[in-house]
Amino acid sequence: xxxxxxxxxxxxxxxxxxxxxxxxxxxxxxxxxxxxxxxxxxxxxxxxxxxxxxxxxxxxxxxxxxxxxxxxxxxxxxxxxxxxxxxxxxxxxxxxxxxxxxxxxxxxxxxxxxxxxxxxxxxxxxxxxxxxxxxxxxxxxxxxxxxxxxxxxxxxxxxxxxxxxxxxxxxxxxxxxxxxxxxxxxxxxxxxxxxxxxxxxxxxxxxxxxxxxxxxxxxxxxxxxxxxxxxxxxxxxxxxxxxxxxxxxxx
Amino acid sequence: xxxxxxxxxxxxxxxxxxxxxxxxxxxxxxxxxxxxxxxxxxxxxxxxxxxxxxxxxxxxxxxxxxxxxxxxxxxxxxxxxxxxxxxxxxxxxxxxxxxxxxxxxxxxxxxxxxxxxxxxxxxxxxxxxxxxxxxxxxxxxxxxxxxxxxxxxxxxxxxxxxxxxxxxxxxxxxxxxxxxxxxxxxxxxxxxxxxxxxxxxxxxxxxxxxxxxxxxxxxxxxxxxxxxxxxxxxxxxxxxxxxxxxxxxxxxxxxxxxxxxxxxxxxxxxxxxxxxxxxxxxxxxxxxxxxxxxxxxxxxxxxxxxxxxxxxxxxxxxxxxxxxxxxxxxxxxxxxxxxxxxxxxxxxxxxxxxxxxxxxxxxxxxxxxxxxxxxxxxxxxxxxxxxxxxxxxxxxxxxxxxxxxxxxxxxxxxxxxxxxxxxxxxxxxxxxxxxxxxxxxxxxxxxxxxxxxxxxxxxxxxxxxxxxxxxxxxxxxxxxxxxxxxxxxxxxxxxxxxxxxxxxxxxxxxxxxxxxxxxxxxxxxxxxxxxxxxxxxxxxxxxxxxxxxxxxxxxxxxxxxxxxxxxxxxxxxxxxxxxxxxxxxxxxxxxxxxxxxxxxxxxxxxxxxxxxxxxxxxxxxxxxxxxxxxxxxxxx
Numbered sequence: 001x002x003x004x005x006x007x008x009x010x011x012x013x014x015x016x017x018x019x020x021x022x023x024x025x026x027x028x029x030x031x032x033x034x035x036x037x038x039x040x041x042x043x044x045x046x047x048x049x050x051x052x053x054x055x056x057x058x059x060x061x062x063x064x065x066x067x068x069x070x071x072x073x074x075x076x077x078x079x080x081x082x083x084x085x086x087x088x089x090x091x092x093x094x095x096x097x098x099x100x101x102x103x104x105x106x107x108x109x110x111x112x113x114x115x116x117x118x119x120x121x122x123x124x125x126x127x128x129x130x131x132x133x134x135x136x137x138x139x140x141x142x143x144x145x146x147x148x149x150x151x152x153x154x155x156x157x158x159x160x161x162x163x164x165x166x167x168x169x170x171x172x173x174x175x176x177x178x179x180x181x182x183x184x185x186x187x188x189x190x191x192x193x194x195x196x197x198x199x200x201x202x203x204x205x206x207x208x209x210x211x212x213x214x215x216x217x218x219x220x221x222x223x224x225x226x227x228x229x230x231x232x233x234x235x236x237x238x239x240x241x242x243x244x245x246x247x248x249x250x251x
Numbered sequence: 252x253x254x255x256x257x258x259x260x261x262x263x264x265x266x267x268x269x270x271x272x273x274x275x276x277x278x279x280x281x282x283x284x285x286x287x288x289x290x291x292x293x294x295x296x297x298x299x300x301x302x303x304x305x306x307x308x309x310x311x312x313x314x315x316x317x318x319x320x321x322x323x324x325x326x327x328x329x330x331x332x333x334x335x336x337x338x339x340x341x342x343x344x345x346x347x348x349x350x351x352x353x354x355x356x357x358x359x360x361x362x363x364x365x366x367x368x369x370x371x372x373x374x375x376x377x378x379x380x381x382x383x384x385x386x387x388x389x390x391x392x393x394x395x396x397x398x399x400x401x402x403x404x405x406x407x408x409x410x411x412x413x414x415x416x417x418x419x420x421x422x423x424x425x426x427x428x429x430x431x432x433x434x435x436x437x438x439x440x441x442x443x444x445x446x447x448x449x450x451x452x453x454x455x456x457x458x459x460x461x462x463x464x465x466x467x468x469x470x471x472x473x474x475x476x477x478x479x480x481x482x483x484x485x486x487x488x489x490x491x492x493x494x495x496x497x498x499x500x501x502x503x504x505x506x507x508x509x510x511x512x513x514x515x516x517x518x519x520x521x522x523x524x525x526x527x528x529x530x531x532x533x534x535x536x537x538x539x540x541x542x543x544x545x546x547x548x549x550x551x552x553x554x555x556x557x558x559x560x561x562x563x564x565x566x567x568x569x570x571x572x573x574x575x576x577x578x579x580x581x582x583x584x585x586x587x588x589x590x591x592x593x594x595x596x597x598x599x600x601x602x603x604x605x606x607x608x609x610x611x612x613x614x615x616x617x618x619x620x621x622x623x624x625x626x627x628x629x630x631x632x633x634x635x636x637x638x639x640x641x642x643x644x645x646x647x648x649x650x651x652x653x654x655x656x657x658x659x660x661x662x663x664x665x666x667x668x669x670x671x672x673x674x675x676x677x678x679x680x681x682x683x684x685x686x687x688x689x690x691x692x693x694x695x696x697x698x699x700x701x702x703x704x705x706x707x708x709x710x711x712x713x714x715x716x717x718x719x720x721x722x723x724x725x726x727x728x729x730x731x732x733x734x735x736x737x738x739x740x741x742x743x744x745x746x747x748x749x750x751x752x753x754x755x756x757x758x759x760x761x762x763x764x765x766x767x768x769x770x771x772x773x774x775x776x777x778x779x780x781x782x783x784x785x786x787x788x789x790x791x792x793x794x795x796x797x798x799x800x801x802x803x804x805x806x807x808x809x810x811x812x813x814x815x816x817x818x819x820x821x822x823x824x825x826x827x828x829x830x831x832x833x834x835x836x837x838x839x840x841x842x843x844x845x846x847x848x849x850x851x852x853x854x855x856x857x858x859x860x861x862x863x864x865x866x867x868x869x870x871x872x873x874x875x876x877x878x879x880x881x882x883x884x885x886x887x
Binding site for chain 2: 032040
């Protein structure tokens with residue numbers, strides 16, 4: 001295997017938001033199993049650039065699984081075959097010589113394609129803007145230890161707060177629902193004492209914003225949890241639903 | 252030019268209070284009449300934009316990512332320091348100040364560092380109030396852990412994702428101000444020029460990375476919070492998009508660049524596996540709390556780690572530094588790893604690695620406890636290397652991580668260009684020649700939440716003139732930016748941008764990396780000039796300006812790294828001493844410790860741009876120590 005793997009890639013190419021787009025076939029050669037998936041695409045892009053062809057556009061930044069910038073649908077699965085990993089943390093040892101790999105962008109009405117594999121996820125920012133925070137001005141906080149929080153609650157909040165906002169949950173859902181994204185934030189802030197004053201308002205505002213952006217409803221397929229790189233549990237969606245119900249009744 | 256840090260007089264502990272009282276205030280009703288540009292949405296930029304928005308200013312916030320939440324602060328793992336002394340282990344504001352000055356090898360400003368230590372406690376309170384899910388003790392109080400360069404436990408953390416949780420806190424505060432109408436977001440914008448009017452910073456020119464359009468934005472002041480320049484080395488722990496362009500463009504317009512040779516090489520990163528490598532991944536320094544660093548005693552010992560008996564292992568940090576052991580500062584740990592590998596005792600397939608072993612910690616505390624502390628880091632290591640660190644020791648090697656140098660700023664965090672403020676890693680101010688772990692998050696948030704919101708008011712009071720983008724200075728800057736893009740697209744050569752970037756990175760790593768000497772620096776400087784010349788003759792950039800064009804984005808950044816690299820090497824040559832991360836081989840003690848020259852180099856070296864390839868003018872700001880006495884750092 002010193003010469004590395006040879007792969008056939010079927011990659012979504014789309015010049016811009018108005019272009020129709022299509023799958024284009026490329027060969028990737030001399031691919032080492034120690035390369036990350038994105039490094040494999042870097043190699044392909046170097047080859048395209050030297051031929052004067054337009055390299056494949058894709059988002060990535062930290063390349064260590066935390067910024068949430070990367071996200072490709074690989075062989076039909078958001079972030080590909082690795083469990084609990086982002087695309088950048090997927091390594092080519094997950095594939096074998098001769099494989100054909102299809103590579104597509106997130107597909108959702110609320111995430112329009114910008115170019116090739118790059119999509120516009122600003123809808124997530126607008127959901128957060130609607131209420132995904134605790135309203136506390138700089139300088140008005142009490143001493144950190146004035147608020148005691150049990151280790152259990154802190155851990156549970158952290159489980160939900162681990163969301164990186166990549167959008168794989170939306171991409172994997174047949175309804176393109178953003179419920180896991182919303183639920184993670186509602187849970188993180190909703191179980192902490194600091195989050196109580198705005199608890200009701202937050203859930204209503206975020207869900208309303210999600211709907212306005214064109215994300216669908218949840219129909220309990222659990223696909224989101226299966227692809228979530230941070231393995232955020234769908235149980236948060238059950239929490240969200242209860243919160244929503246209580247908040248509507250108390251409105 | 253006389254470099255005046257404008258440090259307030261009076262006793263150290265009263266300087267900041269006194270200065271805050273003396274700064275002129277702006278009437279709340281008048282704040283909304285002031286527009287401020289903030290470039291960058293990491294911890295410093297997002298916290299500044301949010302806090303200034305809360306005060307009522309009108310903020311324009313720019314970032315290169317698709318969302319402000321993705322700035323590279325998000326990748327900080329280990330934690331954030333504060334002088335809370337919750338552990339009752341003898342911590343205090345003065346001790347945090349002292350550790351930071353000492354850790355920086357006496358090349359930072361006393362007054363700035365003391366203020367940082369004072370503010371550190373407010374930061375924790377603020378982040379908790381925002382809902383930051385910090386680790387807790389069973390009783391519900393905040394938990395702490397130890398970090399390198401300190402003997403007290405003062406680091407607050409949220410698993411291995413502290414940067415993420417702090418950034419999401421600052422991001423949510425920012426989005427709250429967007430909702431309130433006080434902040435306007437401009438994502439996917441890259442700053443290409445700083446615009447000066449009558450010598451003051453009055454705006455920026457950016458490229459819209461989606462449409463390719465060149466846009467002008469005017470304001471009463473400009474804040475740069477655009478991070479460090481570690482990606483000059485190509486391989487670093489920085490995110491791919493991290494770059495020097497914003498600060499370099501400001502430097503070209505007159506802002507002084509301070510201490511550019513101070514680059515931190517982080518000791519615990521996953522080693523390079525091949526030439527395809529696009530970045531290096533850090534393993535949090537917090538791992539050194541429980542992991543023991545070792546190499547085989549004998550050079551060339553190729554046995555797998557489990558076959559090397561205890562008495563044939565060299566736990567070299569514990570041996571050389573019995574007091575601090577595995578928790579020595581980063582520069583010391585990195586150089587020791589390099590020494591071990593230079594002696595032929597490196598491990599792994601490339602022999603450029605040392606072991607970080609958790610065997611004893613697992614035996615002592617059980618696998619479950621270790622999993623709780625470092626679970627996500629262990630998982631990340633396994634994903635990247637295919638090896639299970641619960642069973643076999645991690646292999647680690649130093650990598651470029653953080654840059655202590657940056658644009659020169661005064662006590663108000665304003666550069667020598669009036670109206671240009673610089674925060675976080677982008678400035679030079681607080682870490683001297685070496686940054687201690689868990690201090691970057693502290694500094695970014697101190698600058699953004701608690702310093703610039705006060706100090707910028709003092710500037711705005713005295714500068715009431717308004718500028719709009721119809722001023723000819725904007726047209727000129729737009730022309731400059733567009734001209735440069737046209738030149739990049741017109742070269743039409745035969746080598747890719749990444750190919751050049753990799754070559755530049757190797758030159759810097761070899762000549763201006765963990766250890767430097769005059770001959771190597773001279774050689775690197777000549778080589779960099781050659782590569783830069785070839786770049787503008789032989790680079791290929793596909794596509795056009797009027798579209799999303801990632802090759803073009805990278806080309807612009809690499810072009811600036813090529814110019815910046817010359818300044819970095821120049822500074823490393825000029826600083827003819829060893830201090831902190833800057834290790835000049837000519838200056839070391841008999842046992843290989845860095846040897847400072849306080850008589851000649853106890854100053855900030857700030858450079859003025861005179862043209863590409865032309866020697867810059869050096870301006871010195873002497874460093875005066877009134878509260879700590881300079882000593883040879885010792886962690887033995």
